[in-house]
Amino acid sequence: MKPSFTSNNSHPVLIVGAGQAGATAAAALQKIGYSTPIILCGSELNAPYERPPLSKGVLTNVLSEGSIFIHPASLYEDHAIDLRLGHTVISLDTEKKFAYFSDGSAIEYGSCLLSTGGNARLIPELPKDAPGVHYVRTLQDARALRSALENQTQVLVIGGGFLGLEVASSARTNGHEVTLVESAPRLLQRALPAVLSDWLAERAIDFGIKLKLGVEIESVSIQAEGAQVHFKDGTMVSAPVVVVAVGLVPDVELARNAGLQINPDNGGISIDARCTSSAPDVYAAGDCASQLNTFFGREVRLESWQNANTQAQIAAATIAGLALPKNVVPWFWSDQFGWNIQIYGEYEASLEYVLRGARPSSTGPGKCVFLGSKMGVLRHAIAINAGGELRQLQPLFERQISCVTAAFTNQEQPLRRLVEEALRANAEH
Ligand SMILES: Cc1cc2nc3c(=O)[nH]c(=O)nc-3n(C[C@H](O)[C@H](O)[C@H](O)COP(=O)(O)OP(=O)(O)OC[C@H]3O[C@@H](n4cnc5c(N)ncnc54)[C@H](O)[C@@H]3O)c2cc1C
Numbered sequence: 001m002k003p004s005f006t007s008n009n010s011h012p013v014l015i016v017g018a019g020q021a022g023a024t025a026a027a028a029l030q031k032i033g034y035s036t037p038i039i040l041c042g043s044e045l046n047a048p049y050e051r052p053p054l055s056k057g058v059l060t061n062v063l064s065e066g067s068i069f070i071h072p073a074s075l076y077e078d079h080a081i082d083l084r085l086g087h088t089v090i091s092l093d094t095e096k097k098f099a100y101f102s103d104g105s106a107i108e109y110g111s112c113l114l115s116t117g118g119n120a121r122l123i124p125e126l127p128k129d130a131p132g133v134h135y136v137r138t139l140q141d142a143r144a145l146r147s148a149l150e151n152q153t154q155v156l157v158i159g160g161g162f163l164g165l166e167v168a169s170s171a172r173t174n175g176h177e178v179t180l181v182e183s184a185p186r187l188l189q190r191a192l193p194a195v196l197s198d199w200l201a202e203r204a205i206d207f208g209i210k211l212k213l214g215v216e217i218e219s220v221s222i223q224a225e226g227a228q229v230h231f232k233d234g235t236m237v238s239a240p241v242v243v244v245a246v247g248l249v250p251d252v253e254l255a256r257n258a259g260l261q262i263n264p265d266n267g268g269i270s271i272d273a274r275c276t277s278s279a280p281d282v283y284a285a286g287d288c289a290s291q292l293n294t295f296f297g298r299e300v301r302l303e304s305w306q307n308a309n310t311q312a313q314i315a316a317a318t319i320a321g322l323a324l325p326k327n328v329v330p331w332f333w334s335d336q337f338g339w340n341i342q343i344y345g346e347y348e349a350s351l352e353y354v355l356r357g358a359r360p361s362s363t364g365p366g367k368c369v370f371l372g373s374k375m376g377v378l379r380h381a382i383a384i385n386a387g388g389e390l391r392q393l394q395p396l397f398e399r400q401i402s403c404v405t406a407a408f409t410n411q412e413q414p415l416r417r418l419v420e421e422a423l424r425a426n427a428e429h
Helices: 020-031 139-151 162-173 194-206 253-257 305-320 387-392 394-399 405-409 415-428
Strands: 013-016 038-042 082-085 089-093 098-101 106-108 111-114 118-120 133-135 154-158 177-182 210-213 217-223 226-231 236-239 241-244 248-250 269-271 282-284 289-293 298-300 331-336 339-345 352-358 367-374 377-384
Touching: 013 020, 020 038, 020 111, 020 305, 089 253, 111 305, 133 139, 139 241, 154 162, 154 226, 154 236, 162 177, 162 194, 162 241, 162 331, 177 236, 194 210, 226 241, 269 282, 282 305, 305 331, 339 387, 339 394, 352 405, 367 387, 367 405, 377 387, 377 394, 387 394, 387 415, 394 415, 405 415
Parallel strands: 013 038, 013 111, 038 082, 111 282, 133 241, 154 177, 154 241, 177 210, 269 289
Antiparallel strands: 089 098, 098 106, 118 248, 217 226, 226 236, 289 298, 331 339, 339 377, 352 367, 367 377
């Protein structure tokens, strides 16, 4: 029999935002047998779905939309979780513990989890509703882009981050002529060392993408048939479909207006290790939350699938009064140009990198791991088509011990053995 946990009062747990973190927290509470009613409300009309496939399989049409839902519909139909779609919370009274909805209704909550995610960062000259202009944040956005692509050949992608690259890759996979423009001098400048950015750029070009790096928008003219984008280097690209992928703005208006503490540097709702905000019984998780991360050693707001799930599990454990799940090594993945890229940790310009394996090229599949360390301590690892190898490194990332990273380049030895040796050497030290 499932254990049953009840809060001090009978008022429901209200989860605001039915995305990755909200849906995961609701299911976690339900799974641990928390008997207080759980209301999961979201502005969107779709049941909670995974966003990563939107720029990948959903766009290329290899994934059916039915396969991206986070939970089976039965979880809501059985009323284990009261899912209220098309329900937007417009204000919170954290003293009286009331949430007010756009339809005029209100709910008194016992606990409230804010998992409001974020919105695509807009370029004012390329408004969301302009003809041919697309942003990709929601399933509705992905559907609109997919249908626009059905009738057009040329696509301009603005932004050489993970999202822009994935959209470019998907569009090219489906045979479109794609130009990708990035204002920084290299791709993924804040996430990858220069050598990897260069590889990725070569890979994108091999894949048939026209790359324009280090160019900024000068002006835009929008016509019924699409946009003409003029760049400061004097060039112009005209395309019937323009996809803007220049980052995310955390959705914290509700929290800000309710007086919750917001981190001034990253714009997220400040939460402690238990995902508790500055207001009583209000928690936050996912893209909208800013938390001290033990791996990074500073407060960060992470925009990743893993982080949304992890913080959701922590928030659920806190609400139910249970022990916190263990810390995880920050992990992110992306699929682009036929490469599966998986990352632990974060890029810093001061890291020293070594390469294990062979770089995938246009002539061969290849797989490799780039290991970035500071004084022998692993801080960053990027696996290309080598997710299994990345996982072998997990104990070193967790323990942050110093090792001879050059030893990992020895392909004669399985990585698992080399990691065991490094752990043993450290224990004997
Ligand atoms: C196209 C795309 C591709 C991605 N690919 C990857 C990837 O490959 N790897 C990876 O690690 N991560 C990826 N991510 C990031 C990952 O999907 C997000 O980090 C994750 O979805 C964040 O979850 P969340 O619950 O915080 O926010 P979301 O999933 O965005 O959910 C927030 C929800 O809250 C709702 N909401 C907001 N305000 C209110 C309100 N006041 N009342 C009610 N509802 C409200 C919103 O409508 C939204 O539905 C991708 C994201 C996108 C958009």
